[in-house]
Amino acid sequence: MSCLLEVKGLYKNYIHKSGWLPGKRVCALEPISFTLAKGESLAVMGETGSGKTTLAKLIAGAEPPSGGEILLNGERLETGNYRQRCRHIRMIFQDSLGSLNPQTTVGQQLLESLKFNTDLSNQEQVDRVNETLMKVGLLPDHFFFYPHMLSSGQQQRVCIARAIVINPQIIVADEALVGLDPSVRAQIINLLLDLQQDMGISFIFISHSPEIVKHVADKILIMHRGKMIEFGKTSELIKNPTEHVTELLLQSGIIKNQL
Template identity: 40%
Template structure:
């Protein structure tokens, strides 16, 4: 059994939003009750519409923000109990992140070399020559040339910028990399290159990925485990092949039916979701998915479903519990 790197149980993150002067603040439940395990060399894909809490999860995992409640341990250390700065520093080096927009995630005033050396400058006591050496090694690892060292980010294409961002994430030798939609801002031809680079790096360095995406064809290609989220709550969770071949939750089924397929024989009935994603400030009663679900009945609007095990995956759905689908 490979080593467990992240253990998350019942993670909640609430933001209070004030609607202006003299008005009571409201609670935005960005994330409620997310739990998963991540092992060395594994890829966990987090899937869902925009606004479902994927990026909040990324912020919690990278320790930029603290969960409101729930347990998160990284590399065997419980985040809630960490007091000393040294351990925080060590954990920070364990989890690094690659952002969605490579045009926004690189400081336009810093040269590539400085961008790559910044994490080393903050977290290590290496000399300037050693730092430069490491930065150059990392650049060749992600397929950048030495002469790129002194260039500014605006001189690069989207794909190259994302390579720089990946190099920056990897330079501290992390064990977990959170990839927040790393290819959705890139051209399709470049997407494949970057995905292949990520897969190669994972094999070479034994990294664990938390891959946040809404592009299911990419998720199918690289995910070991899949976590489907809706409005901050997990709705279905399980091994990638199980979820893709036998989706149980009506929302997962709808998501999968919306993915284009090249195989005509496999053509599924397209399930159309009507209505908008409800606001997380004012979520619907009961199951959050009930206003858009074709299988919803009265019980779905009264209480919230919990995750139950069905075969190899876990699903939160009353219709499934009651055998209606």
Template identity: 55%
Template sequence: MSVLLEVQELSKTYRVKEDWFKKKDIPALSALSFELEAQRTLAIVGEMGSGKSTLAKLLVGAEHPTTGKIKLNGQHLEPGNFKQRCQHIRMIFQDSATTLNPSLTIGQLLDEPLKINTNLDEAEREQLIKVTLLKVGLLAEHMNFYPHMFSGGQKQRIALARAIILSPQVVILDEALAALDPSLRSQMINLLLDLQQQMGLAFILISHNLGIVRHFSDEVMVLSDGKVVEYGSTSSVLKNPKHKYTKKLIMNQKLQMTQKLN
């Protein structure tokens, strides 16, 4: 299978004020490179401040890289072309409720990206909204409901519907499964895997939960202080970690699980 998304030597440096007269550069990402194929899932793991969220912002175009390139299907994604990113790379956040405007119906929420990014007429947009709601396990009539009328798990499905309605190629899951209880999380993972096969989606999973990473991803990239310290198939990295930082993450996860059981 050919490479869908290619990241080459991507770096991001923030210039911050040190005192009244001085500024200093803080590197958030340093020369990061990876490839992602269609229908594959790459997990990005690391502690807070490792660069995971910065990478997500660069991929969706919310921030511009200091150096490096992002290519989709071999074509360079221009930093300022947000509409191009919006159509092909979408993101789902951890707390979907905060991303849903409470004054709009679900139909209106899903209609917004269609109005901006397509030439579909009103009837065509309505039909696509209904089909997309069905795809994520909701009902077509839910387009007339408001966000407060849904449970947390249903709101995450609405966020997923908004992410896939433009038929993107890459969907970034930024801790999107973290707030769900185990049963809902399992349902969501199965739904994502089904959609991945149906639509040829590639996923980038940002997660601190190595159990989710183990079950859901094909490859894993471990970040520490904005640098890649380990990168490979999920099974090999989690079963036989090479870097001490990866071993630390796995040990910490095991300790947390033990504490929960006790």
């Protein structure tokens, strides 16, 4: 498989602006390097505060890194060029309702994504939105719904539709399945796996659930206190975890300081 994403020495420091120690530097993510092939899915696991969301935001371009670089198909992604980034890499969050605009309809939100990122004509945009709604298991009528008129599973489907409508190469899902009831969660996982197969999208899943990770991920990356401590094929890490933290995460999804 060819290399799609290459993360090289990427790191992030934050400077605390308030609190007990204003000016204190926090290293949210220590230099990290890994690669992801086209169509491959990577699960990122780690306890709360280990730097998972920071990594996701840097990859999706939602935050600038303090250093290091990201290459997509061998081309360096420029920090300031958000348009270039979001054309290819989209993010889905846990809070689906909060990440949708409450004042515009589902259809308008998907159209906006197309207007911003593609040169399609108005009719082509409407057709693409309707096709995408069908792809994620929604109905053409949902075009005219406002987010609050949908169930949480349908809201998450809209977020997925908004992410895939522009045919991205990578989707980063940050704990996107938390809070959904088990049957809806299973439907959304199957939907993501179908999209991966049909559209060749690569996924980066941040998840605490060993069942989900084992089911969907080709590779697993384990974070601990801002560092990548393990990275490898899912089948190999399950059989042979070299770190105790990995073993705990793959057994129960939680480690002691999260209880």
